[in-house]
Amino acid sequence: MTLSSSGTVWNFAAGPSRLPDAVLARAGDVLFRRGADGAAVIERPFTGNAVRAVLESARERLTQLLDIPANYHVLFLAGGAMHQFSAVPMNLIDPASGLRTAAYADSGYWSRRAMREAARFAEVSVVARHDGSQALAAPAEDNWRLPQGCAYCHITANETVDGLAYPAWPNTGDVPLVADTTSSFLSAPLDIARFGLVYASAQKNIGPSGMTVVIVREDLLRRPAQSAPSPLCYRLQAEQDGCLNTPPVMAIHLAALVFQWIAESGGLSAMAEANRRKAELLYRAIDGSDGFYTAPVIAAHRSITNVRFHLADVSLTERFLSDAEKAGLIHLRGHRHVGGLRASLYNAMPLAGVTALVNFMAEFKRCKG
């Protein structure tokens, strides 16, 4: 079969993922060039004005992009989303006030990992799970019966491994809704006021790994968080502007550049529109392939950032992957727990990358179908 020879390589990794070209082009200059005082940003003390200015600009830009209400704190913390799997229960459970139980919706791989971790610190109650009798979908978001003494209700907004997303947010009444938005953060506008707490690790749409954004509503900082180690205690971090310990300055600086790039590209509505077009193009190619390719998630719950699909003839999967790589289409292997194929279409993936992928898929089908 004839493979593309344009020389462009398109990286469909689930994360760490492709960063915007404009950000990579600027990053070295901004981060590593020494200023008049003889220090580059990453060499300066985090207590000094230069690093504080970086933090402030990242926070301001993110606040503008998401229109974050004034009663929320924005923290840029060291570590990944999995640190938050423990930090969330340690901060929000409050047994002295009767808030002993943590409600979790089981939507797939990452929500199960989050609840397994939470079970070390709280009584976990699974309040919703997908009914396995149908095609893959997120749990229906109505009729959740939250338990007595519920400290919070946790969802995984976009399941990176399973390739599914919530089409609408559940209504949890007075119980704070907590969302792991790692793989959908900044892919579209998000109404922060619907949530008590939102977190996302950086290596998808924010920047390089090593940093996690936590956006937490002020009233939740009043919970005692007795078991939380200081760097994972939201109240202590908020009191010190996220600088209780050394913040991941390089990752935060790059995140600020990404936030600026999103704003200059039209903001989150423009991201959402571009992401919708990319995902539509790919799902249309899958659905229109007469069953040669199949997507396991029902249409209304399909992720626009992590498109999961299979070859009907699974014996062709390895050949697909190796031919795709030769054509410059890399990291299309599905997660080891579910197999198959997955194309991650984060903000920095242009339509041209997805067009190259669907053209390759059509050619592969022509040769093997």
Ligand SMILES: Cc1ncc(COP(=O)(O)O)c(C=O)c1O
């Ligand atoms: C939805 C989701 N949650 C949590 C994680 C774990 O993130 P980290 O590796 O930053 O701890 C991932 C990683 O891909 C993810 O996709």
